[in-house]
Amino acid sequence: MTELIRTEQLSYSYPVRGVVLDSVDMSLHAGERVSLEGSNGAGKTTFLNLLVGLNKPKSGRVFAFGKERKIEADFIEVRSKAGFLFQDPDDQLFCPTVLEDVAFGPLNQGKSFDEAKAISIGVLDCLGMAGFENRVTHQLSGGEKRMVTLASVLAMKPDVLLLDEPSNALDKQARLRLIEVLSTLPQAMIIISHEPSFLDALVTRRTRLQGGKILDV
Amino acid sequence: MPQFLEHSMTAWKGQRIEHKPSLVDSFDPRARILMAVIFALLVVFSKNLLLPFIGLIIAFVFACLASLHLKRTFRRVIAMDLFVAMMIIMLPFTVTGDELFNVFGLSASKEGFMLAIAIALKANAVVLTMLALVGTMEASTLGHALGRLKVPEKLVHLLLFTVRYLDVISREYRRMRKAMRARAFVPKTNVHTLRSIGYLVGMLLVRSLERSERIYDAMKCRGYCGKLYLFDTMAWQQRDTGLIILAVLFAIFSIASGAYTV
Numbered sequence: 001m002t003e004l005i006r007t008e009q010l011s012y013s014y015p016v017r018g019v020v021l022d023s024v025d026m027s028l029h030a031g032e033r034v035s036l037e038g039s040n041g042a043g044k045t046t047f048l049n050l051l052v053g054l055n056k057p058k059s060g061r062v063f064a065f066g067k068e069r070k071i072e073a074d075f076i077e078v079r080s081k082a083g084f085l086f087q088d089p090d091d092q093l094f095c096p097t098v099l100e101d102v103a104f105g106p107l108n109q110g111k112s113f114d115e116a117k118a119i120s121i122g123v124l125d126c127l128g129m130a131g132f133e134n135r136v137t138h139q140l141s142g143g144e145k146r147m148v149t150l151a152s153v154l155a156m157k158p159d160v161l162l163l164d165e166p167s168n169a170l171d172k173q174a175r176l177r178l179i180e181v182l183s184t185l186p187q188a189m190i191i192i193s194h195e196p197s198f199l200d201a202l203v204t205r206r207t208r209l210q211g212g213k214i215l216d217v
Numbered sequence: 218m219p220q221f222l223e224h225s226m227t228a229w230k231g232q233r234i235e236h237k238p239s240l241v242d243s244f245d246p247r248a249r250i251l252m253a254v255i256f257a258l259l260v261v262f263s264k265n266l267l268l269p270f271i272g273l274i275i276a277f278v279f280a281c282l283a284s285l286h287l288k289r290t291f292r293r294v295i296a297m298d299l300f301v302a303m304m305i306i307m308l309p310f311t312v313t314g315d316e317l318f319n320v321f322g323l324s325a326s327k328e329g330f331m332l333a334i335a336i337a338l339k340a341n342a343v344v345l346t347m348l349a350l351v352g353t354m355e356a357s358t359l360g361h362a363l364g365r366l367k368v369p370e371k372l373v374h375l376l377l378f379t380v381r382y383l384d385v386i387s388r389e390y391r392r393m394r395k396a397m398r399a400r401a402f403v404p405k406t407n408v409h410t411l412r413s414i415g416y417l418v419g420m421l422l423v424r425s426l427e428r429s430e431r432i433y434d435a436m437k438c439r440g441y442c443g444k445l446y447l448f449d450t451m452a453w454q455q456r457d458t459g460l461i462i463l464a465v466l467f468a469i470f471s472i473a474s475g476a477y478t479v
Contacts, residue, residue: 054434076440084438090385091431096357096377100448108440117448136357138384156439 001029003063004160004188005051005082010060011212012046020046022212023060028160033189035199037217038209044192045087047209048162051190052079065159080109082160083153083187087168089145090138098124098140098148099133105156116155123151127181143174150181161189167198239353241283246354246362248457253350255464257343263476266331269338275467276345283349290348297344301337308333356380361449374445382432386425393417 006027013019020043028034036044049055051062053075062069064078086092095101102120103113111119124130127147132140140148146166153161166182167175179201182189193199199206206217241249260272280290309317312329319325351359360377364370397413404410433441471477 049434052438054437076442079438080440084435086431086435088431091428092435094378094381094432094436095445096360096381097448100446103446103448104436104441105439107446108442108444113446113448116446136355138381152439 001031004028004030004065006063007051008061008063010047010050010062011058012043012050012055013058014046017041019212021050021057021209024212024214026207026214028188028190030159030188031186032205033191033203035203035206035217036190036192036209036214037194037199037206042209043212044209045164047214048084048164048190048192051162052082052084080105080156081158082162083156083158085149085153085161085163085166087164089142089149092149092152093137093140093145096136097133098129098135098137101137101148102152102155105152109156119155120151123155124148127151127154128177142169143171143177146170146174146178147181150178154185159187161185161187163189163191163193165192165194167193167195237284239282239284241279241350241353243456244460245451245453245457246358247366247451247453248460249350249354250359250362250366252460252464253346255468256346259468259471260339260342263335263339263471264478265476266335266338268471268474268476269335269342272342273338273345276342276349279349280345283353285349285353290345293348294341294344297340298337301340304336305333308336358449361447362451364447365449365451370445377445382425382428385428386421389424390417390421393420 007024010021010024010026011019012021020041024047026047036047038044046055050057051064053062053069053072065081067074069075069078093101095104099117099120102124103116106116106119107113121130121133124132127150129144129147129151132144132148137145137148150166163182167178170178175198179198182202189202191199191203207214208217209215256272256275260269263269263272309325309329310320310323312326312332314326314328316324317327317330354362357377357380360373360380363376364373394417397417402413404414
């Protein structure tokens, strides 16, 4: 199995919250779906942020897609290969219409308008969101917003998905749809979630962030 | 401020505009913006009363063509006219000139009175036109049209982000306000109220700042490097050129009428 992401002795602390990650070693291989559980404020989101360079580690190293990643320029490539799904869809959907939002990533990757549009419509179609292209993003329902954010991440053709509480605030039906969609995706994933039923349906390995360490469960 | 006016300033229904499809919608957003801007400039810079008066009549025609919602439009125009009313009361007494009448030893000047009327006419004409031509398009369409009109990108982005997040922030405000009410908070004239409202505003600022950071992170995750891309389906038609020709004709008429030479 190819190793996609690995951290070595990764540490992070906040000024007030103190140490949240203490020499964390973790790795993600192709085809794996790993859960990351842990109590509120344990540092799960922070860990994902470190993986894509949104926060800078206090010490330790991040290896992603075969290279060590240190500076902002290194992480630009990581971000387009590791799709990050944020906890709150409203943080992610910032364009007026669905199509613009989904096409934002591909356009940043240097695709032309027509290519980006074709990719976006294709991805929306795959997720059962065909016909939503011209809808206004903030008028969507919670489940629809979640699907559109997933589409906007998948449109970049990532190898890894980092999902931060994807089933948050979804009703039962929307949650089942999400499980159905995620389980058909080929990407390796790290999934933060508090819901055992959601994780049981998806993950191949369970880990827990506790006391600054990531432990296998 | 009376309840019905407060509503028109704080009620934000996102981009949803509830107006019946009308003739105005068949024009390209860019043509509508250009028309509104040319019209506004012509009316505002006029030095006599005739042109603003004609302008107001034209504005009424625009409003009728756009079949504006009567009550909502009236509320918005009134909100502005409150300020204009202040001016009409103040100006005759502050501008020097021939005395028109006298109140408690203060003389009201004819010049000031004329100036106040001119301002009232101009303000109403411009606001009505804006509501009819620009106010009837969705805010994101407005952003796109401005982008296509080569308005600086930063300003367009600012507008689009405002449109997108005003709703989110106002929902946050309402949620916190509701939470306060749920704990029996009633605004009174005392320090507790001031402090609580201060906390509310402060918290709103902090949350908005944090949210903006998360949004920026999310954008970076998708490879943002300073450029937003706009998709739209605007098509300039013959009738749009017609509208611009009308605007130019109005400009020629305005200049010929001597409105700027007095």
